[in-house]
Amino acid sequence: MGTIARRLAQLVVVVILSTLFAFALLRLFPGDAADAVIPYGTAAQKAKFRAETGLDKPFFEQYATWLGNLVQGDLGKDYQSNTPVSDKVGAALPVSLQLMLYAQLIALVVAIPLGVFTAYRVGTKADRAVNTGAFALLALPSFVLALALAYWVGVKWKPDLPFLGQIPVTGYEPGWLEPVFGQSAGNIGKHFGTMLLPAISLAAGLIAVYMRLLRSDMIATLQENYITMARAKGLSDKRILWRHALRPSSLTLLTVAGLNFGTLIGGAVAVEVIFGIPGIGTLIYQAINARQIVELQSYIAIIAIGYVLINFSIDALYVVLDPRIRRARA
Amino acid sequence: MVNVSTSPSLRTKLVGAGLALLSATGLLVGIASSASAASAPKPGGSVVYGLEAETGGGWCPPTARLAISGIEVGAAIYDTLMVPNSKNEMVPYLAKSVTPNATFDSWKITLRDGIKFHDGTPLTADAVVQNFDAYRKSTLLGAALKNIATTTATGPLEVTVTTTTPWPQLPWYLYIDGRFLIEAPAQLSASDCSSKLIGTGPFKLESWTVNQSLVATKNPDYWQKDSKGTQLPYLDKITFKPIAEAAQRVNSLQGGAVDLMHTSDGQQIDALQQLKSTLNLTQQPNGRAEVRYYLMNAAKPPLDDLNARKAVAMAIDRDQINQLRNNGVHRVANGPFDTSVIGYLKNPGFPQHNVKAATKLASAYKAAHGGQFNVVLEHTNDPANVAEAELIKEQLGKAGIDATLKQDDQTAFVLAAVGGNFSILLWRQHPGDDPDAQYFWWNTGSILNFGKFNDPTMQGLIDQGRTESNAAKRKQIYEAVNRRFASQVYNVWAYYDQWTVAAKKNVVGVAGPPLPDGGGTPALLLYGRHPLLGISVNK
């Protein structure tokens, strides 16, 4: 348990330092909230605005105030429209979470069977074909796939599917997670329809990564002694594969899936912009464009905290689940 | 009795005639019913409107910076005192009458009785005066309204406005392209005035999630009814969605995500015209379109030099730009006025495309300035603007003028304009209102005279045009303004930017119902704005 506590402390330090770094970095942003809100104002008016919003205080004081507010759930305000940032986050977070969830689910549902299958049949034509396909998929950037899908579905195919409806190339319909954040739910069928293309665009790259890593891992696992023993004992291949070999390799997958959270946010920004999905990625992109520094700090903080929490959960999970680690630490 | 068995041709003819008669009757009935259906829009339904941008700055008069998207939302939630009709006359709208004195420096605005704001408070002269005060405090609109001396409530429903000079065109300033929205005192004094929208308009604000959607629902106590006595508006709900890229807006319309959208992008208008049969297109007619132009900073080198400006104007091939960027959909402009605006001239003398002459002037400038002739083409990060800027850069390069591209988000762009920190801006303005409505863009020292040109001749002309009431004389004055722009080349006029509103086939009524008190029909898409109270959804 000492390890966990140590790790937690370490992660808290990372969060503080990364938010501090972001804070410092954003100080260097050209222009500021005063310019954005009252661009026609005089210097005196802008100074008054900065004084009212505390934007003229020294760096560390601002950081401390901001951190204190953050802990209490106050993420600051979008000065232009007077909306609290927490409202904007509340609206965008469920969107991004749903998108990432779907992308991960699609990826895992496709990658796990493929990974297991190709590890089992390593060296065969089928394995080589799938492996090569995955290798090629790795080279396909998600924004390229997004545009290709937008073209094919939006211009050429224009399908009207049951339950999902017309697959739109832009726009978003709220889904099932919004009520948790205080927003209203939407038409679920339409919701999936709007999320289909973005999720596939993000999932494709993930499929390739997960499949290949799982395959590598499982090939190594299948060479372990206990697998040979299980075979000798007469257990069926299927049983060995899914119940004995997959379990330790699934830890790899879990780790990788969790670590991908950060990369997924990054990749999602371009996909969100292309498909017009109002998630955190779009929020960040707009905040950068509009030089809304206060907002940006909060968004980066949320992501950093989320990333770190996931890392921590995975570490904790490892310690609990992997008997080898538990034994090693004992 | 007709012997039908003997002559098949006769029988066929009779049958044919019978069928024809039947179908004709059917057709007549059909026409009659559809005509009556068309003339009796059914209340109910809701639409999603795809707008060009979000109005992040909100709708609080002292700080609002409304562009067409904000103005369109304003058309839903608020009313203006006056509106322009299709004959380009300003007619009373929220006001019952607006009467000047003989010298046009004292105006009596009489309000309609019994109108309430969405929060139940009545529309009174005091409320209107508060609005005037708020707008005059704004740096932006305050500059436009500078000529107002006093505003007083001289009766429960009467406001008197006095102006420092005779101002026959004040009615246009009670509208300002749809920006002079009459807001409830509760909004004006609220701390969240930017987002707490309370007006007298056909729709009430229900919710606003910035960058996502603004939802407005029917105001059941709206003060207008249609010609059949049905309460307006027809729609129960409008959801405004900002979709910045025009191509995406068109996609959204095709895909059904929005029911209406607007655009002035030439290529997208071309695309929409190809889809004409599946949509209801409402297009701004020629005559009062705004102008796309390249605004030059006449206060800073190199464009403080007239020959430098001429070189830039002659290097730019506006026909090529119109072809490449707009698929030829728009018309090239040679001045700030479109064909139906007084002051329009077919040939005001604006320098035409001439690479040789441009190169000569450019080299002369370079020779006198250490071999340097650099300009910066500043534009917003809309891909269409980016493409246009790239084309201009290339054209300038052919004449030996070095152009750099600078991409801005909307905020930085406005800041650059106001602060005078630019060289050339890709701008769009001057819709076909009365030319006096453009006064504050060209007034020396005005915050909105971004090019900061200080031209006594121009100043004299626009001052004259403001106070003059004789139509023939005004025509001459503004033609002179047009010629002055051509000879001084403060701006490079590119093309007239006309608006198109595209709607699903079953969404009708974009043009709006006739104006109250026989005011005529509303001006069609002037500055891209159109009323929302007449829109209905056919089943």
Added chain:
Amino acid sequence: MPEPEQDPMPGLVAEATRGRPIDAGTIEMAAVETGPEVRRRTKKGLGFAAWLSIGWIALVVGLAILAPVLPLDDPKDSITEIARRGPLADAGSAPGHLLGGDFNGRDMLSRLIWGGRTTLTVATIAVIIGFVFGGLLGLLGGYFRGKVDVVVSLLLDVLLAIPAVILALALVTILRTQPGTKGGGLDPEVALILALGFVAIPVLGRITRASTLSWSEREFVLAARAQGAKHRRIIRREVLPNVLPAMMSIALLSIAVAIVAEGTLAILGASVETDTPTWGNMIAIGRINLQRAPHVVFEPALMIFFTVLALNMLGDVVRSKFDVREGGL
């Protein structure tokens, strides 16, 4: 001496990645690398795929270098007749221009070649920056361990906690040319290179560190230390020569990642000045024409795809040839 910071994923994952850390930056790279079983097969010579990749890279790089002297159309010259015409376009194909014209009527072939020049330059220099600074940090942390390593690891972790795309976007915005504001600002291309280089630092730093960690434990290094050799000497003579070859494949993979990153940033408006073509730029601005002139988007997209594929292939092959660590140890 306190134990070096354990990567939190011992056991099989470490095996799967051959001892390199799996973190947000390296997941894709780890996925590119093939496992032991395939390597055993291709011991003799390079495969057909590898030669194809070398050929493609040589072609692209060659064209990029030779661009100024090739008989190409001016990539910035608009020819109205070919605007938005090309393969698959609504308006039909462009006479005399095989790959068509872009939205302003500029020749696509020439823009693809010049675009490759800029894209490859940006990607390569960014990776070099990442290697120099990240590599230095990684070397120091991996070799000296202890407190140095704690600081280095913390630094790298902090930078990794912010998603690379967002960090790069923020950096580009800060560094870019801002004429009119008081600070000068950098040319957009320089800003892009620095931003991409900066986000490459933590990724490359972690990999270098892991590699250095394992090499520093070898007997010959311990022996050199026992003999009293100075740290600098040991690093230069014993550690670096062994770490570098392992890094060669990482370099190729990183360039591929940087090319894709440039594309992502271009879509977000953060790439170079927009009339200078880069593959990412062309896609980003060409997007509005996706419906009626898709070639404007798909030609540069295919260039990115094939180049990244070739780099991935080469990176894998290089690693299997030169990275001797796994060979039967």
